[in-house]
Amino acid sequence: MSDDFRGRGGSPWGAPPGGGSGGNGSGRGPTPPNIDEIIKEIQDKIKRFLPGGKSSGGKSISLILLVLAFVWLASGLYRVLPDEQGVVLRFGKFVKTTQPGLNYHIPFPVETVQTPKVTKVNRMDIGFRSERDSGFSTGGGVADVPQESLMLTGDENIVNIDFSVFWVIKDAGNFLFKIQDPEGTVKAAAETAMREVIAKSAIQPILTEGRSKIEVETQAIIQTILDDYESGIQITQVQTQKADPPDQVIDAFRDVQAARADMERSKNEAEAYANDVIPRARGEAQKILQAAEAYKKEVVAKAEGEASRFIAIYSEYKNAKAVTQERMYLETMEKVLADIDKVIIEKNAGSGVVPYLPLPELKKKATN
Numbered sequence: 566m567s568d569d570f571r572g573r574g575g576s577p578w579g580a581p582p583g584g585g586s587g588g589n590g591s592g593r594g595p596t597p598p599n600i601d602e603i604i605k606e607i608q609d610k611i612k613r614f615l616p617g618g619k620s621s622g623g624k625s626i627s628l629i630l631l632v633l634a635f636v637w638l639a640s641g642l643y644r645v646l647p648d649e650q651g652v653v654l655r656f657g658k659f660v661k662t663t664q665p666g667l668n669y670h671i672p673f674p675v676e677t678v679q680t681p682k683v684t685k686v687n688r689m690d691i692g693f694r695s696e697r698d699s700g701f702s703t704g705g706g707v708a709d710v711p712q713e714s715l716m717l718t719g720d721e722n723i724v725n726i727d728f729s730v731f732w733v734i735k736d737a738g739n740f741l742f743k744i745q746d747p748e749g750t751v752k753a754a755a756e757t758a759m760r761e762v763i764a765k766s767a768i769q770p771i772l773t774e775g776r777s778k779i780e781v782e783t784q785a786i787i788q789t790i791l792d793d794y795e796s797g798i799q800i801t802q803v804q805t806q807k808a809d810p811p812d813q814v815i816d817a818f819r820d821v822q823a824a825r826a827d828m829e830r831s832k833n834e835a836e837a838y839a840n841d842v843i844p845r846a847r848g849e850a851q852k853i854l855q856a857a858e859a860y861k862k863e864v865v866a867k868a869e870g871e872a873s874r875f876i877a878i879y880s881e882y883k884n885a886k887a888v889t890q891e892r893m894y895l896e897t898m899e900k901v902l903a904d905i906d907k908v909i910i911e912k913n914a915g916s917g918v919v920p921y922l923p924l925p926e927l928k929k930k931a932t933n
Contacts, residue, residue: 641672649680652737662738679741683734686801689751691759692727693806715811716760722768727806728780730755730787732798739797750796751787755803758786768810772822776805 644667645651651663655676663678670676692714693707714725732751734740744750762782766775784803791798810818882889 637672641669641676643668643670643678643680645680647684649682652679652681652741653677654679659738659742662736679737681734681737681741683737685733687732687748687751689730689732689748689755690727690806691730691752691755692725713756716763718763718768718771719765720767723811724763724768724771724808725811726759726763726771726808728755728759728783729804729806730800731802731804732800734797735799736797739795741797743795743797747796747798750791750794751798754787754790755783758783758790761786771808772810772818776808780805 643651645663645665647665649665651668653660653663653670653676655671656674657677660676668678670678693709695707709725709727711725714727716724716726718724730751740747759779762779763771766779769775771779780803784800787803788800791800809815878889878893
């Protein structure tokens, strides 16, 4: 309280300090304040700060109130950036979401707005922690978390698997108000989904070529769980960082993997040899079959020709047996004597003619 409202004795109500008697000298205690005078003094002090003095005091107050009302209404304008969603709260209760651009809400304290980033890709690591997450240096940059990474496979083996889950906000309203701990929810759902998928898989595909299938199945299960919770979260990718046997047996597993690799290499070499030999063998077999088929057709054709020739000769033989016999004899002798030197001796030539005809000698002379 200002000193203007205090009495000369220093007391707020004008009474002397201590327990002395008041200004009326009656000795009955402090005098009660004059309320009218106090109110009047307060009004005078307020009017000193207003322009125009007493005559324009009411207008100035109205103008100030109007300006304040305009400023209050204008404070309801807000901007949502392209990578954000606007979440409007009315007395703390979620009302609606707004899209990027200039929007309006009833000013504070009736409505408030939150604008979370909905395009930012968030990452959740399961089974390991990097230095940026753990807050301390581990030398290698990554700290293993066995209670998250060790999982039981479908063939009753144990696998040490580390993976990362990438997610974004797809519904800011559900994200802010449907779940209490978004990151914890994503982590729990991811670990549950991965354990379910690993429990249905054998260890061999997990360690080798089956990781992509595991990632796809895990992503689908995580998304189903989060949609059931109405979390407003979209899983964009599940990425396997490491999948190894436990450290205690990793050397034995590596030996098994090396043996499997040798087996696959030998199998591939055998298949390559088979792929080389079998086509050649099939080609040779086809060649033999085609040669046999050609020989068959040739023999059949010759036999048919000989049969046709024999039938033709037989028909002529029936018509003129003597001539046919003579012709057959001559043709046979022509074939038999074709490469033999021949000399013809005529026994009925008589005594005056030499019955001798040296055919080879005549042929030689004709050639010269």
